Amino acid sequence: MGKVKSAIPGLDELIEGGYVENDVILVTGGPGTGKTTFGVQYLYGGVVNFNEPGVLVVMEETPSRLIRDMWRFGWDIEKLVSQKKMKIIYANPFTYTKFVKPLEKSPINTIAARKNIGDIFEQIQLEVEGIRAKRIFIDSITSFKISADKSEVRHKISEFIKNLEYLDCTTLMSSEVQGKPSSFSVEEYLSSGVIRLHVFRAEGNRVKAIEILKMRGVKHDEILHPYEIRDKGIIVYPGETVMNDEMSLFDSVDKR
Ligand SMILES: Nc1ncnc2c1ncn2[C@@H]1O[C@H](COP(=O)(O)OP(=O)(O)OP(=O)(O)O)[C@@H](O)[C@H]1O
Numbered sequence: 622m623g624k625v626k627s628a629i630p631g632l633d634e635l636i637e638g639g640y641v642e643n644d645v646i647l648v649t650g651g652p653g654t655g656k657t658t659f660g661v662q663y664l665y666g667g668v669v670n671f672n673e674p675g676v677l678v679v680m681e682e683t684p685s686r687l688i689r690d691m692w693r694f695g696w697d698i699e700k701l702v703s704q705k706k707m708k709i710i711y712a713n714p715f716t717y718t719k720f721v722k723p724l725e726k727s728p729i730n731t732i733a734a735r736k737n738i739g740d741i742f743e744q745i746q747l748e749v750e751g752i753r754a755k756r757i758f759i760d761s762i763t764s765f766k767i768s769a770d771k772s773e774v775r776h777k778i779s780e781f782i783k784n785l786e787y788l789d790c791t792t793l794m795s796s797e798v799q800g801k802p803s804s805f806s807v808e809e810y811l812s813s814g815v816i817r818l819h820v821f822r823a824e825g826n827r828v829k830a831i832e833i834l835k836m837r838g839v840k841h842d843e844i845l846h847p848y849e850i851r852d853k854g855i856i857v858y859p860g861e862t863v864m865n866d867e868m869s870l871f872d873s874v875d876k877r
């Protein structure tokens with residue numbers, strides 16, 4: 622079974638060396654837990670450390686904003702795009718055309734807003750072939766879920782994930798935790814692996830913890846481990862644990 626390195630220091634130890642090749646893995650978490658950083662680090666590290674090109678699908682914030690935010694970690698995404706090591710698809714399912722227009726003129730070759738997930742997949746396939754990508758990050762699937770017809774969501778996401786599995790790529794997909802952390806969303810059932818980013822409040826401080834909820838075919842770790850967002854991105858501490866009797870920030874929000 623081929624393994625793909627996550628490019629997150631400390632994480633591969635928890636999942637027997639990396640993600641299973643060609644799988645679709647979900648990274649879920651509340652606001653600001655580091656989902657975007659997690660996925661972009663996977664793509665950026667893929668290019669820089671393993672010479673594996675990547676496709677970034679931006680579905681919510683604009684690519685220029687994401688590129689700007691990722692500069693904080695010293696990641697020059699535009700450089701990788703100009704070297705054809707990375708491709709950005711702007712696939713906002715909502716049509717904020719006012720914000721899309723300036724991007725068409727930008728040096729990064731973004732693709733205009735698309736509503737249909739089938740169209741988005743076709744675009745991903747095209748770009749994957751174009752730069753021979755091995756890694757994909759989709760940020761995030763939640764905006765698609767909100768825009769889609771409720772009765773079709775499960776079927777559409779299932780089809781999307783199956784199509785992605787047939788590409789010769791390993792895919793990360795982010796999704797927002799909605800409602801209680803104990804409730805699971807459709808994409809969590811349908812993905813091969815689920816990684817959850819938690820934020821707890823402990824003695825007045827915030828503690829970030831990572832949990833491998835599932836990883837099909839992998840004897841994965843089941844303990845909560847601390848992680849940090851630092852100047853060079855996310856670091857996981859596999860040798861340390863976080864007590865899960867501390868209160869989840871999202872639990873406390875629910876109770877209000
Ligand atoms: N250099 C840094 N050092 C420490 N923390 C940082 C640094 N740069 C950004 N952060 C933190 O990273 C968080 C944002 O990470 P990111 O955008 O990846 O989260 P997200 O889960 O995608 O958020 P959203 O829910 O808004 O999409 C911010 O809350 C910020 O506090």
Ligand SMILES: [Mg+2]
Pocket residue numbers: 656657658760
């Ligand atoms: Mg984000």
